[in-house]
Amino acid sequence: MTTASDTLLGPRGAHCDLADLLRLRFAARDLTLFAQRPARSLLTGGLRTRMRGRGVDFEEVRLYHPGDDVRSIDWRVTARTQVPHTKVFREERERPVFVVADQRSPMFFGSRTCFKSVLATHLGALIAWAALHQSDRIGGLVFGDTSQRDIRARRSKHAALELLHQLHDYNRELNDPVPADNAVHLSTILEDTRRIAKPGSAVFLLSDFHDFDRRCEQQLFELARHTDVTLMHLYDPLEKQLASNSGLTVSDGEQRLQLPAQDPAFQRAYRSRFEQQLHYLTGRCQRLALPLLSYATNDDIHTLMRERFGARTRQPGRRSAR
Numbered sequence: 178m179t180t181a182s183d184t185l186l187g188p189r190g191a192h193c194d195l196a197d198l199l200r201l202r203f204a205a206r207d208l209t210l211f212a213q214r215p216a217r218s219l220l221t222g223g224l225r226t227r228m229r230g231r232g233v234d235f236e237e238v239r240l241y242h243p244g245d246d247v248r249s250i251d252w253r254v255t256a257r258t259q260v261p262h263t264k265v266f267r268e269e270r271e272r273p274v275f276v277v278a279d280q281r282s283p284m285f286f287g288s289r290t291c292f293k294s295v296l297a298t299h300l301g302a303l304i305a306w307a308a309l310h311q312s313d314r315i316g317g318l319v320f321g322d323t324s325q326r327d328i329r330a331r332r333s334k335h336a337a338l339e340l341l342h343q344l345h346d347y348n349r350e351l352n353d354p355v356p357a358d359n360a361v362h363l364s365t366i367l368e369d370t371r372r373i374a375k376p377g378s379a380v381f382l383l384s385d386f387h388d389f390d391r392r393c394e395q396q397l398f399e400l401a402r403h404t405d406v407t408l409m410h411l412y413d414p415l416e417k418q419l420a421s422n423s424g425l426t427v428s429d430g431e432q433r434l435q436l437p438a439q440d441p442a443f444q445r446a447y448r449s450r451f452e453q454q455l456h457y458l459t460g461r462c463q464r465l466a467l468p469l470l471s472y473a474t475n476d477d478i479h480t481l482m483r484e485r486f487g488a489r490t491r492q493p494g495r496r497s498a499r
Contacts, residue, residue: 187477188474188478189291192295193298193345198345201303204479205307208307208487209486209487210308237264240262250262272313274305275381276315277366278318280297280321281321282355289414299478300409301319301381302340315332316328316330316336316340319340322359363384367397370382376403380406382407384409387454389461406467407467408470410471411471417448419438420444422439424437470485
């Protein structure tokens, strides 16, 4: 059930407010970004991670990949199969959490409640505060059309505040949905994310993915090999469906274009374009076994985030499912 406080904290308007991002720390208290399985030592974090390294728990033997630690090679399996195999361990430590937030010009659009760029700042803030509550290290990458800012992963409130300030500052610079000719491509951002996100990190990528293509797919594949990636697809309902009883006029301030929005054929073609792009993105995520979450600008993100990441508590007298 949505409370009054959640409504006040929801994203609104064309630009975000830093005070709202700061208040989201209260809404993030009941969020847990990862499955809660107690670690053996609370000094290094309370969650088990998928950090690949020489930990205390043996996990599996798999084929050797370039870049794996040669000290972990399983020589018995390698000799038996004549193919290099390596042992994989699961370490118990805090997990670095990276928020990669798109603040490029195409995100500066919205017809309901807020702009996509504002929705990205609120989701990024919720993730950052949730990670801080879990004693994880927080880092990020906020990028606009022609610049970006890296936030080094640290387990401190200062790291979360730095991320929020960068989200706010980049969001406030947006004033036009038309990108510049030299705007950075998403594939370049994914390549930079590979540079800053160490193996075992959890990466949350927030974007409308309007320019997702094969170059992005390759970079995403490389990123997902050593990190846990969650994609959050952000869109506006007007991008999904154009329903109107009359024609619509679109202008960039200099030129005007009349759209036959009342034409059913035009509406089907408009919707088909959105669905094709989303289908392409969904298919690539399924191929890479990556979670893809889709949020609209008029969604109740607090309820949806609790449904996805809400802390699960056991009911008295009930056994947990196995």
